[in-house]
Amino acid sequence: MEEYFSKIIEAVGEDVTREGLVDTPKRASDAFKFLNNGYEKNLDDVLNGAIFQADTEDMVIVKDIELYSLCEHHLLPFIGKCHVGYLPQGKVLGLSKVARIIDMYARRLQIQEKLTKQIADAIEKSINARGVAVVIEAKHLCMMMRGVEKQNSVMTTSVMTGIFREEISTRSEFLNLINR
Ligand SMILES: Nc1nc2c(ncn2[C@@H]2O[C@H](COP(=O)(O)OP(=O)(O)OP(=O)(O)O)[C@@H](O)[C@H]2O)c(=O)[nH]1
Numbered sequence: 431m432e433e434y435f436s437k438i439i440e441a442v443g444e445d446v447t448r449e450g451l452v453d454t455p456k457r458a459s460d461a462f463k464f465l466n467n468g469y470e471k472n473l474d475d476v477l478n479g480a481i482f483q484a485d486t487e488d489m490v491i492v493k494d495i496e497l498y499s500l501c502e503h504h505l506l507p508f509i510g511k512c513h514v515g516y517l518p519q520g521k522v523l524g525l526s527k528v529a530r531i532i533d534m535y536a537r538r539l540q541i542q543e544k545l546t547k548q549i550a551d552a553i554e555k556s557i558n559a560r561g562v563a564v565v566i567e568a569k570h571l572c573m574m575m576r577g578v579e580k581q582n583s584v585m586t587t588s589v590m591t592g593i594f595r596e597e598i599s600t601r602s603e604f605l606n607l608i609n610r
């Protein structure tokens with residue numbers, strides 16, 4: 431990957447041997463690998479067994495989880511927040527694992543719609559939830575720094591499964607609690 435970054439730096443007309451750039455291929459390569467480290471993870475590793483028995487069927491919400499991903503079309507970041515709700519039936523997730531699941535899928539080349547669905551599916555599967563709701567609000571740098579250059583647009587995607595999909599009242603409760 432370092433060689434490829436050297437070539438990219440040369441291709442934009444730079445001198446890859448000048449002092450400030452000598453270590454850049456390595457740094458860029460390390461950074462890019464980090465931003466894509468979700469490919470090295472799977473759901474079982476990420477959960478690390480942190481699924482707990484709990485005698486509750488009431489809604490659990492984790493909101494305002496920051497999210498950084500890369501759009502698969504331009505390899506530019508999209509940045510925003512993710513809100514997650516689920517309705518358990520006897521099993522709940524370790525709190526930090528919600529964020530870890532988000533990161534596992536966000537640190538891949540993504541489109542926002544697919545990312546939203548992958549998070550919802552993973553949570554549903556891991557605890558056999560009665561329903562999962564995931565909302566992502568994000569700004570895409572490919573729309574801001576280049577292309578149409580719109581600075582203020584925010585893309586909102588949502589995936590509702592199970593009871594969140596079936597019952598308007600449950601969906602509304604979730605949306606109210608995340609202040610939407
Ligand atoms: N639906 C969706 N589209 C995305 C996402 N990230 C980037 N895109 C869009 O992917 C599209 C790629 O369009 P193309 O016409 O192939 O590429 P482009 O010429 O670089 O497009 P512009 O961005 O319009 O300049 C653009 O409309 C992007 O805004 C995403 O997460 N979801």
Ligand SMILES: [Zn+2]
Nearest residue numbers: 501503504572
């Ligand atoms: Zn893009």
